[in-house]
Amino acid sequence: MSATYKRLDKDDAVLLMVDHQSGLISLVQDFSPDEFRNNVLALADIGVFFELPTILTTSFDAGPNGPIVPEMLDRFPDAPFIRRPGQINAWDNEDFVKAIKATGRKQLIIAGVVTDVCVSFPALSAIEDGYDVFVVTDASGTFNKTVQQAAWQRMSSAGVQLMNWFSVACELHRDWRNDMEGLGALLSNHLPNYRNLMTSYTKLQEAKKE
Template identity: 75%
Template sequence: MAPYIARPGQINAWDNEDFVKAVKATGRKQLIIAGVVTEVCVAFPALSALAEGFEVFVVTDASGTFNELTRQSAWSRMEAEGAQLMTWFGVACELHRDWRNDIEAWGRCFPTIFQTIVT
């Protein structure tokens, strides 16, 4: 589980030294990012991470915003800088890699996810 990093006021999580240290301490160069507000919570750290050489995957249907224009503008901006836009299912399948891997866990997770989406 990722640690909680308190931010005293920075809007862009990447402007918080503790946050960046925690990300870099993982040793990973690929980031999967989702957030409450796409054009801020997702776009700002995604653009900052891209500028520092990280590969960024934005989970488009796990992030929200206020309207379609704002959503499309944020996606276009991130994509233009090199972010890869994906859905939660695409990310999940890419991480899972093979349907034979822990299929029982998949079976337990899907009813919960689909129930949440449908209701």
């Protein structure tokens, strides 16, 4: 039996940035530090570009997990920020779930640290509660590739859709004619090779005007 294609809808999606904290990020070994930072900020910029309701959360940030990375607060100064006092699974925090329900949306885009715990646990809980869940694999990190693959398999088996930040952007956008320059600029900021495409495109547009 073939599965139904549930595509992301910018009018029904919520972005959940889970435990991108200074201490926890030091545990990420399945991506290089620069690569991971770029991926996380790319996803955050997607949230801003598409004006997605965004919810930030941290776990025990007064302890070794550390504070949320400042870039999250810079990009989402008005977003609900749920500082969990101890719950490992964000779904166990009543304020976090209330913030999600308050949006009235049913598609959850989740990224966080670490993949096998801070991402997997709320993703699986949300699936159980009837949400459509999309985990952004390259904006989530963990100890090593073995742990990464096991976490991905566990979530995928439960019905979570696994995506990367680039595919999230494209599926939300749907049609280049919506705003080619806007999305192109976002992609160029996070994909150096894409900047070459945009440079070529800009030159062609300028030539047409001459």
